[in-house]
Amino acid sequence: xxxxxxxxxxxxxxxxxxxxxxxxxxxxxxxxxxxxxxxxxxxxxxxxxxxxxxxxxxxxxxxxxxxxxxxxxxxxxxxxxxxxxxxxxxxxxxxxxxxxxxxxxxxxxxxxxxxxxxxxxxxxxxxxxxxxxxxxxxxxxxxxxxxxxxxxxxxxxxxxxxxxxxxxxxxxxxxxxxxxxxxxxxxxxxxxxxxxxxxxxxxxxxxxxxxxxxxxxxxxxxxxxxxxxxxxxxxxxxxxxxxxxxxxxxxxxxxxxxxxxxxxxxxxxxxxxxxxxxxxxxxxxxxxxxxxxxxxxxxxxxxxxxxxxxxxxxxxxxxxxxxxxxxxxxxxxxxxxxxxxxxxxxxxxxxxxxxxxxxxxxxxxxxxxxxxxxxxxxxxxxxxxxxxxxxxxxxxxxxxxxxxxxxxxxxxxxxxxxxxxxxx
Amino acid sequence: xxxxxxxxxxxxxxxxxxxxxxxxxxxxxxxxxxxxxxxxxxxxxxxxxxxxxxxxxxxxxxxxxxxxxxxxxxxxxxxxxxxxxxxxxxxxxxxxxxxxxxxxxxxxxxxxxxxxxxxxxxxxxxxxxxxxxxxxxxxxxxxxxxxxxxxxxxxxxxxxxxxxxxxxxxxxxxxxxxxxxxxxxxxxxxxxxxxxxxxxxxxxxxxxxxxxxxxxxxxxxxxxxxxxxxxxxxxxxxxxxxxxxxxxxxxxxxxxxxxxxxxxxxxxxxxxxxxxxxxxxxxxxxxxxxxxxxxxxxxxxxxxxxxxxxxx
Numbered sequence: 067x068x069x070x071x072x073x074x075x076x077x078x079x080x081x082x083x084x085x086x087x088x089x090x091x092x093x094x095x096x097x098x099x100x101x102x103x104x105x106x107x108x109x110x111x112x113x114x115x116x117x118x119x120x121x122x123x124x125x126x127x128x129x130x131x132x133x134x135x136x137x138x139x140x141x142x143x144x145x146x147x148x149x150x151x152x153x154x155x156x157x158x159x160x161x162x163x164x165x166x167x168x169x170x171x172x173x174x175x176x177x178x179x180x181x182x183x184x185x186x187x188x189x190x191x192x193x194x195x196x197x198x199x200x201x202x203x204x205x206x207x208x209x210x211x212x213x214x215x216x217x218x219x220x221x222x223x224x225x226x227x228x229x230x231x232x233x234x235x236x237x238x239x240x241x242x243x244x245x246x247x248x249x250x251x252x253x254x255x256x257x258x259x260x261x262x263x264x265x266x267x268x269x270x271x272x273x274x275x276x277x278x279x280x281x282x283x284x285x286x287x288x289x290x291x292x293x294x295x296x297x298x299x300x301x302x303x304x305x306x307x308x309x310x311x312x313x314x315x316x317x318x319x320x321x322x323x324x325x326x327x328x329x330x331x332x333x334x335x336x337x338x339x340x341x342x343x344x345x346x347x348x349x350x351x352x353x354x355x356x357x358x359x360x361x362x363x364x365x366x367x368x369x370x371x372x373x374x375x376x377x378x379x380x381x382x383x384x385x386x387x388x389x390x391x392x393x394x395x396x397x398x399x400x401x402x403x404x405x406x407x408x409x410x411x412x413x414x415x416x417x418x419x420x421x422x423x424x425x426x427x428x429x430x431x432x433x434x435x436x437x438x439x440x441x442x443x444x445x446x447x448x449x450x451x452x453x454x455x456x457x458x459x460x461x462x463x464x465x466x467x468x469x470x471x472x473x474x475x476x477x478x479x480x481x482x483x484x485x486x487x488x489x490x
Numbered sequence: 491x492x493x494x495x496x497x498x499x500x501x502x503x504x505x506x507x508x509x510x511x512x513x514x515x516x517x518x519x520x521x522x523x524x525x526x527x528x529x530x531x532x533x534x535x536x537x538x539x540x541x542x543x544x545x546x547x548x549x550x551x552x553x554x555x556x557x558x559x560x561x562x563x564x565x566x567x568x569x570x571x572x573x574x575x576x577x578x579x580x581x582x583x584x585x586x587x588x589x590x591x592x593x594x595x596x597x598x599x600x601x602x603x604x605x606x607x608x609x610x611x612x613x614x615x616x617x618x619x620x621x622x623x624x625x626x627x628x629x630x631x632x633x634x635x636x637x638x639x640x641x642x643x644x645x646x647x648x649x650x651x652x653x654x655x656x657x658x659x660x661x662x663x664x665x666x667x668x669x670x671x672x673x674x675x676x677x678x679x680x681x682x683x684x685x686x687x688x689x690x691x692x693x694x695x696x697x698x699x700x701x702x703x704x705x706x707x708x709x710x711x712x713x714x715x716x717x718x719x720x721x722x723x724x725x726x727x728x729x730x731x732x733x734x735x736x737x738x739x740x741x742x743x744x745x746x747x748x749x750x751x752x753x754x755x756x757x758x759x760x761x762x763x764x765x766x767x768x769x770x771x772x773x774x775x776x777x778x779x780x781x782x783x784x785x786x787x788x789x790x791x792x793x794x795x796x797x798x799x800x801x802x
Contacts, residue, residue, distance in 0.1 A: 273789065306782040309790055429760045430753060438763040442770055449774045456781040465788035 073097060074111055077123030084158070087122055091162050094126050101130035117151045121159035124151060129166045132173040141177045148174045149190040157197040167198060168207050175211045184218035191215055192224060203234040210244035217248055217255075225252040229261065234451070243269055243280040250287060254356065259295035266291060270315065271307040281311060282318045283351070289322045290356040297367045299326045321347045325360070332371075334364055334389045365390065365399055366408060373409055373422040381418045393418060501623065501642050501663035502557040505671050507547060507598070508640060509678075510561045511627045514543045515600050519629075540629055542566070544573055544599050544611070547625055548585060548592045556623065557666065558595055560585075571610045573597070582618075596623035602630060604643055604658045612645055613656065621645065624658060638665075 073093075080090040101108070108127050117124045128151060136144055148170060160167050171194050178187035191212040198206045209228065216225035229249045236242045246269040253262035269284035292299045301323070303312045316323065321344045328340045341348070341357055348354045368388040372379060385396035400420055403409045410423040427434075459465055518541050544566040549558040562581055565574040582594055597615055599608065604626055615622040621644065628639035643658035650657070667675070714736065720726045721733075 273785075305786065428757075429764070430757045432756065434760055435756070435763060438760070438767055442763070442767050445767070445770045445774055449770065449777055452774065452777045452781055456777060456784060459781060459784045459788060462788055465784055468787050 069097075069100060073100075074114055074123075077115060077120050081120045081123065081159075087159055087162065090122055094123065094163075097126075101126060102133075104130070112147065118154040118156055121155040122162060124155070125160060125163060125166050125170065129170050132170055136177065138180070141180055145174060145177050145181065145186065149186070152190045152194045152197070155197065160197055161200060164198060164206075167194070171208055172211065175215065178215065179218075184215045185221070187215045188212070188219050188221055188224055192228070195228070202231045205233045205236045205241055205245060207238060207241050210241055210248055213245060213248035213252060217251055220255075222252050222255045225249070226256060226258070229253065229265070239272070239274070240280075242272060243278065243284075246272075247280050247284050250284065250291070254287070254291060259291055263288070263291050263295055270311060271304060273308050274310055275308070277310055277314045282315065285315045286319050286322050286351060286353060287356065289319065289326060290353060290360055293326065293329055293360045294356070294363045297363070297370075298330070301326075325357070329360065329364065332364075332368065334361070334368075337361055337364055366403060369399060369403060370409060373411070376422065378419050378421045381413075381420060384420065497621075497644055497646070497661070498554060499644070499661065500555050501661055502555060502666040503625075503640070503642070503663045504549075504557070504559050504666055504668070505675050507558055507561045507625065508627070508638070509675075510563075511543070511545070511598050511600065511625070512629075514545060514563050515541075515627065515629050518543050540600070542600050545597065546573075546578060546581070546594055547596050547598050547623065548582075548589075549595045550591055551593065551595065556595060558623070558625070559592060560589075561598060561625075564597070566611075571607055572614055573611055575614075594618050594622075596625065598625035598627065600627045600629050602628050604641075608658070609645075609656060612658075623661075 076093060077090065080086040080093075108131050111127055112124065112131070115124045115127070128148065132144060132148070152171070152174075171191065175187060175191070178184060191208060195206060195208045195212050198208055212228065213225050216222065225248075229252065233242075233245075246265045250262045250265040250269070253259070253265060266284050266288040269281055270288055272281075274281065289299055301316075325337075325340060325344075328336050331337075338361060341361060345354070348357045365388055369384065372384065372387060381393040381396045381400075384400065385391070385393050388396065388399075390396050390399065397413060397418075400409070400411060400413060404411055404413075410425055412421050412423065413419075414421065522541055543563065545561050545563040547558050547561045549556065549560070551557070562585070564578055564581075566572075567574065578594075585592055594615070596619065597611060599611075604624065608624065612622060612624060624643040624645075626641045626643060628641075630639075632639070640663075642661045642663045644661050645656045646659050647654050648657050649655075717726070718736065721728055
């Protein structure tokens, strides 16, 4: 194949400086159909190219190879070569053809899923993600795929590292929904319920013109996490929720809303019977584990409520009030809560008394100063961003059109104090 | 034209007069139309001369003291070079009813120097007051000048070239304030153009003062430090007297070093930071709220506005 050979030579020649690479990019774009037609025979060419230097050319050829149908034996080979490529490739060259890179990575992920070995894909996906992003505030299409692999492989910690970044730029809404949903699930797995709540909240309140399934599932989990973490759930949506979500989400999560009602009564027995009755529904949504956590969090709520009434209480009384089986269980619960920092108490094991204490934080230390200072700095950055966004919105023609139409027709000055005629 | 007056009168000027004249001038200047630009773009065209405003000053004359309390505006007729007489008399009558002791003491105008044409006006007023005063405000802002740009002229009959003529002579004056005037002038002086609340500006002024003081302290210490470093390196000769002074200063620090001070200091620091945090929170929430409203108006098809607000 002469043309292909010359192409390879060109790739090898023009991968030096950025201007050369741009030139190469235009040439490669012209040869798209050639790639598509020769896809099956391009594999051996890959051996002639060096992925770290000739990343762009390698990418094009790799993409053509992977788009062809692949048998199971070739799958693991492909997985290996793609992983190697992702590791070695040069980020600047890849960013010139992001869609090709994304399609390669998606095929990679599909093959991994076929091979049922998600652990192999986690590290390469992470590298791929970082190389594709031009700044850490950007959400790429690879984010949700990476999080999905983390979830399947149960490496939650790696997933968490991605979730620490604040996201300010989103390309595709579907990416954002999936990212927040999977991110929420990872946080639930790591028991970081506040972050999970935040992410699921984002899915529920994100602007959407039609209801989507991700939001429905996220809403169910949102209700459960809110019960576990906050002990309550407010049915009203914040005003930045889209009206589509506000009207329709509740219809799909009836059993969960009833769960909220029985939770609010504060009686463990009622809650448990309700969960028993609706077992299949929760199971089909794969939320049974979360629901069980909700039930156990009920004990915590009740113990916390006790701190507001009593200064000291015996373990026996705690067990009795909270409807636990024995004082030993009560001690376990209280100990766990003290360790988690949910209450402040001391247990006197000699006479089985628990003394509830105040929050010992005096807000007098240098560490507290640093914490508050960093929070203030973050808030200033956020405030500046919000002002910029507000200004951008004010210049948006869509906004100006609507505001102009709905403006009051009567200005305060036009209002005549003596009306000339009455209209009843 | 100007030389010091020999009449021996002492003039007392109230700030209200100065504010009135300045306000009148600013208003007229702001309302005057800018001249149309010529298409030839003649760069040599100078900006139009600032408008002159005219008015009357009123007050009390007790013996040798002339106290100017108030003023009002008058229209100047450029064709006849006289002030509007009828209006002046009407205004004088009205003021007499409210302030029976006040008389028309003279007139005021703006400009950089007294002019010949002013003498006409001055003579015209002589039938109301035998020796009127002429208060002149110079509206051009000169940052180097420390005094008020106000001059008070009297008229004196001097013999020039054998002809007795009335000319303007400058007189000195002092500023006299009543308590109410002092408070309002103080308030106006400290008002910042950005926000109007007096509490907010006081706090901001206080903090700005402290900030500039600390900045100056910091820069002075930096200079000393730099100097000491240079001395250490050997670039500058060692000056023992200076070193002794620096060392005595350093031995006086730290001023307070006790556990209790540290405790209280950190607590207060934390409290102030928390309040700042709360303020930032509120600020950010309100920005976010506005932005969400705008977003909902622009993009949410079915958002219902609360309806027209009621007429007040």
